[in-house]
Amino acid sequence: MIQSRRQFLSLAAAGTVGAALPHGARHARADTVKTSANIVIIGAGAAGTALTNRLSRRLDGATITLIDPRKDHLYQPGLSLVAAGLKRPDYVVSKTADWLPSGVELIQEAASEIDPDAKTVKTSGGTSVRYDYLIVASGLVLDHDAIEGFSLNMVGKDGIGALYAGPDYAGRTWEAASKFTDEGGVGLFTRPATEMKCAGAPLKHTFLIDDIAKRKGNGGKIEITYANNSKALFGVPIVAEKVRMLFGDRGITPVLSHVLKRIEPGRKIATFATPEGDRELGYDYIHVIPPQRAPDVVRQSGLSWADKWTDQGWVEVDKETMRHRRYPEVFAVGDVAGVPKGKTAASVKWQVPVVEDHLVATIAGKDGTARYNGYTSCPMITRVGRAMLIEFDYNNDLVPSFPGVVAPLEELWISWLMKELALKPTYNAMLRGEA
């Protein structure tokens, strides 16, 4: 795993240098397995698409059915850049169908019901698909309704941003944030109390908007507060300390154990639940990130954890194999998987080969050997032009790919270049099952 991690980030490092390469063998893969298995994959996001491509190469004769109503595929790691005016919204948008191999059936409908006992998935169009193996890669849903007074049509107006909601909303977020960086005032940056995708993104947005305001010469006109849901600014203690120090350096005020529950756009007041009771904070710009949960179709399927994340419904999988703990023919991968960390594209990159290994091994009558150690990576942008390449695992251990070379807790230009230049190509190669 360490070796492959190094190789992954070597791609990014090599990409920043732009070296030309000689020819090499393409698609050097493990052996294929003949099978007539029906494999259903719910979700054509990063995880579902990458797995579809990999399985279609590994399995000869399998019927692979992908269920997803979305015509557009979103490169979600780019949303932070869109919301800071560094990329246009179309930077993150591509067509779902363009990433899929031939021979795979794409049902462009939503999955409406999963019956893990009958091994069937029903779609919104009434189709019932039987499976031998099911991969739940549905992603998660943003529960905007959980924030009282908030609705998505507010984004971009009256100082309200919400970059997670998609490329258009990220673009509108920049409209509101840009106005804030011009005019100054109080900036309020939030994050939810639930598990969330890319827990670094709320911090990135905070750092970027602060930096952009200062570059415009308006540093003296802004006052930024970061409202954190818990007592630690980041899930990995050593990173939390670093963020605390950076906040001190930038003059960003953290308020801890503050969970956004209501906004009043007219008065520009946000209400937070805190251990001491509700607290109101005023704002001129607020970044809203709502609670995040598994889709209803998953939560109603009986596949969720019964004793963990009960308000969120993540799929009950073994954290090392991504295999369902009660239904061995079911796997979950990506945001919807009920593992302690790993709602990032980098996590998907490491989870997908693990699922591939175990699924193909099972079909071949063997045991899979790959293990997911919780690896994830966060290029934590701390200003335009610099980032910290933070990589960690289930143990909260830092697992730098280039120890002694690219320091994880240093703000570096090379880490920014990786984010700007190489991560999207690497992501795209991952979608195609080639990285």
Place this chain on the structure above:
Amino acid sequence: MKELTLATLIAVFEEMFGGWLFWLLVAVAAIVTAAYLFVLIRDRSLSMKKFLLAQISMPFGAVAAVLLVLRVTDSQLTDLGGPIDVILFLGIAAVGAIGTSILVYSVESFLWPPKTRGLDGDNQAVTEEPLGSKPV
């Protein structure tokens, strides 16, 4: 992908530049390199006059490479934050400088091939006006 990565690297570069542009760049790099080797073998010597111009072009290539990277990445020089950044910066400049010098030398050699004696059946090329060849 526990092993490899040449194929993976190629896949990433294809995504970065687009499939045809990547291979076009590879082809251009290969052609320029081949052209450089060709003129070296053809001329059997290095023209110091041409090399001088190639050397003069190096700083421009270095600056151009750095400016290109800064431009496409929304960065500026003050973003360099640690030793690895300086090493990378110098590496980018070096690649730009060396690439430019090879390109300039090759183009010069094709545009102004050396004069050959050619009359004695000896194919050996001689450099035209090598530095230091004129009497002072």
